[in-house]
Amino acid sequence: MMFSRLSLAAGAAAGGLVVFLAMQAINAVWSLPAARGEGRASERIEAQAATNKAIGELANASGSRSR
Template sequence: MSVGDILKIGTGAVCGALLTFAIYGTLNAMVWLPAAERHGRELEAADLTAATNKAIGELSNAADQARVRRRLCSERGGMYDFAKSECVEAKPVGND
């Protein structure tokens, strides 16, 4: 094996490694990382909702529970329906 052959093999290995790294980095940045962040946010939101509902359930009476639910509804941008005792979430505005 000559020095030229060794240099060609080395150059090919380096180019292959750079191409592999570029493909992996692109997939990571555009597909895997956003999906993992979205999944993490959904899990965190579910945990916070469960903790909030548990805390509301531990309040002393129904009036306190209703007061807290109305406040949470208004903080989230919803409208509280007093007849049904539930929060009506605001619909997002689309770019139609």
């Protein structure tokens, strides 16, 4: 009876370790690189919007000075 409980506990611990390692591998290979790519794309869009806004403000400022 005691051997079966120890076996059950060891099997649960080993199974938990296998699941943990599998999830870490999936994150490292698939999820994290995709999230980094999405983050970079978002940063590019924000930087482009800020650049466009600054160019518009400069154009407005130089246009109002020449009048």
